[in-house]
Amino acid sequence: MSSRLNNNPFERRQVMKVNQEKSRPLPPWMSRMRAQWVEETVSETVKADNCLFGVIIGPGGSTMKELQVKYNIRVLVPRKGSKDEPIIVEGKDKTLVKDAVLRIKALIAEEKERRRVTTPVSQTLCIPKALHGKVIGLKGQNIRPVTQALKIKIKFPNKNDNSDEVTLTGLPDQVDQGISRLLNLVTRFPPCRA
Structure with missing residues (x-):
């Protein structure tokens, strides 16, 4: 079967093209952008129970979008079935990231208290x-x-x-x-x- 693959010039070019793409380095401008983002990005994590992720996301993602716009950050919430994965808050301004983390912790605390009070x-x-x-x-x-x-x-x-x-x-x-x-x-x- 491999001999057939090598005999077909079209397939051989496709394989070579894929191999070249895998080994091709990033253009210098993209490497600089990636390096700059990694260097300047501040990241903090927030631990929360899996059942409380919805509070951070909000209806249709509205709470998360509001946080991202207000604090100029990116919020990464783990998938629904994940276990023991924290919420990640990333941004370029350390103060805004800390403020966003405090707001997220406050939202989680409010929801825990609401559930405590309303659960028989x-x-x-x-x-x-x-x-x-x-x-x-x-x-x-x-x-x-x-x-x-x-x-x-x-x-x-x-x-x-x-x-x-x-x-x-x-x-x-x-x-x-x-x-x-x-x-x-x-x-x-x-x-x-x-």
């Missing part, structure tokens, strides 16, 4: 089984105002279950407030006697 959580509180009925109240009169005001769910164990664990589910701040209100209810009742 569950917490378990131990209340003695003997007090469950008193804390709940007649037909839920003690517990209902807490669940309705804070928009949380409070789950007591079944009557047949001897567990003391009460689970509160909702947004983090509301769950914290629910725990303090339940503890206030518990302290209103005298301790159980055996």
Whole structure:
């Protein structure tokens, strides 16, 4: 097969042309441009979870474009499936690169806080089984105002279950407030006697 390739003058010229292109050095002006860019470019990295890359990119790339124009930098965000690869910020002005990195870190911190506040959580509180009925109240009169005001769910164990664990589910701040209100209810009742 290789003898056929060598016999065909067109294919032989194509192979020679490809080999010449691979070994041909860059023109001097292009080498100078590349060297100048490498010398003058400042690069910094920002570590972020893969799920937060979208915050930097923005809808249709708008946030990234805005950052690039405002700070005169280039932002390189890793592909979606990549692991442990940082966001790279490049530019010619060190101050602008640092400002862009600070802005990117701020965007990431804001998104983390937004997710923390808006993601429901569950917490378990131990209340003695003997007090469950008193804390709940007649037909839920003690517990209902807490669940309705804070928009949380409070789950007591079944009557047949001897567990003391009460689970509160909702947004983090509301769950914290629910725990303090339940503890206030518990302290209103005298301790159980055996």
